[in-house]
Amino acid sequence: MNIAIVGTGLVGRVLALNLLKDGHNLTLFDKHGKDGVKAAGFTAAGMLAPFAELETAESIIFDLGVRSIALWPDLLKKVGVYDGFQLAGTIITSHPQDLNELEHFIATLKNKVKEAKEIDFINKEELKELEPELNNYNKSFYIKNEGQVDSQRFISFSTNYLQNHPNVIWKDFTEVDKIEEGSVYIENKKEEFDWVFDSRGLGAKEHFKDLRGVRGEVLWLESNDINITRPTRLLHPRYKIYIVPRQKGCEGIDLEYCSDCKITQSKGSIRYIVGATEIESEDTSPISVRSSLELLSAVFTVHPSFGEARVVNTETNCRPAFKDNLPRIENSHKLTRINGLYRHGYLLAPAIVEKALKEGIYK
Ligand SMILES: Cc1cc2nc3c(=O)[nH]c(=O)nc-3n(C[C@H](O)[C@H](O)[C@H](O)COP(=O)(O)OP(=O)(O)OC[C@H]3O[C@@H](n4cnc5c(N)ncnc54)[C@H](O)[C@@H]3O)c2cc1C
Numbered sequence: 001m002n003i004a005i006v007g008t009g010l011v012g013r014v015l016a017l018n019l020l021k022d023g024h025n026l027t028l029f030d031k032h033g034k035d036g037v038k039a040a041g042f043t044a045a046g047m048l049a050p051f052a053e054l055e056t057a058e059s060i061i062f063d064l065g066v067r068s069i070a071l072w073p074d075l076l077k078k079v080g081v082y083d084g085f086q087l088a089g090t091i092i093t094s095h096p097q098d099l100n101e102l103e104h105f106i107a108t109l110k111n112k113v114k115e116a117k118e119i120d121f122i123n124k125e126e127l128k129e130l131e132p133e134l135n136n137y138n139k140s141f142y143i144k145n146e147g148q149v150d151s152q153r154f155i156s157f158s159t160n161y162l163q164n165h166p167n168v169i170w171k172d173f174t175e176v177d178k179i180e181e182g183s184v185y186i187e188n189k190k191e192e193f194d195w196v197f198d199s200r201g202l203g204a205k206e207h208f209k210d211l212r213g214v215r216g217e218v219l220w221l222e223s224n225d226i227n228i229t230r231p232t233r234l235l236h237p238r239y240k241i242y243i244v245p246r247q248k249g250c251e252g253i254d255l256e257y258c259s260d261c262k263i264t265q266s267k268g269s270i271r272y273i274v275g276a277t278e279i280e281s282e283d284t285s286p287i288s289v290r291s292s293l294e295l296l297s298a299v300f301t302v303h304p305s306f307g308e309a310r311v312v313n314t315e316t317n318c319r320p321a322f323k324d325n326l327p328r329i330e331n332s333h334k335l336t337r338i339n340g341l342y343r344h345g346y347l348l349a350p351a352i353v354e355k356a357l358k359e360g361i362y363k
Contacts, residue, residue: 011345016168029184047146047347051109089145222310244275246271322339
């Protein structure tokens, strides 16, 4: 079939990889460049945290998240990412004075899904085994079967894979004004396809009147003196942060974006993505002083050596979300729309795409 995918951010790329498996011809449209750096899917930390997300999410997010974790390794292998997936669990911790935050957090997870019953506190020695450099925390808990996708690596490698694929025509810097069943409109000109997928994220407001953006800011820090190996969350009454280690930083990443980049990673250093703010706003301007101060002071309390880490980059973007913060699939004749993945894009995309294809084009 001749298929159009409008929006080559996270969802668009996962769709493309699934459809190419079945031999379809794809035309990809994006209003920005192929490097994907303007998509929320590039900004994301890529955490795969079905349990931890239950603090605020519904159990359907957990079920889809578990399914996505099973699907990610094949998708990553397909585009040549062999070292961008980790399933070594998450550490959740708090300062001793905020212990009730930790207790409330764990109780919330246990109330939502039966699988969370096994999660329990770990003591100082157990934490030392897992993350020796976090051993000043008295109480923490460890959630097995959580992890991360290196989102920048996925975007970069999928760019290379898709732009070289013989079944793909990629029309970048091409804004689609309107999508209808089997057709897309660019500057009032109609192009027809056997099926169209709308994966424009926040750019789909023309159709979804209740779609909103939730601003998120992250910092990229690098240090030679810190070795935290798995995603770590600090619970705090005012600002909750996560620290996501990217062992390889930019190694092997080659985007057009890289030619203007001023990041030169020092030998042997580890990159940490620290985030993320969550602000009801569609402003994508650079990170504010307030957010920088909050994220940096919180990360500094997790490991004092962050004081000497280098801030090599900051990223801001908006998560596409509906009022209920749940993802939405709309299937009709020759048209599928997927949106509202909010803060769970990496956690949900493979499973949501699988569901949308089954209920739509392959029904
Ligand atoms: C700071 C931050 C941290 C995050 N951390 C995580 C995390 O740890 N784990 C997790 O699971 N999720 C995380 N997310 C969420 C995740 O990034 C999003 O849910 C996901 O990227 C949404 O995917 P999408 O494809 O719908 O949108 P996007 O990735 O934004 O892609 C949309 C694409 O559509 C294109 N487009 C828009 N309008 C048009 C148009 N009219 N014509 C053509 N193209 C168009 C855009 O240029 C873009 O490329 C985070 C998000 C942010 C902002």
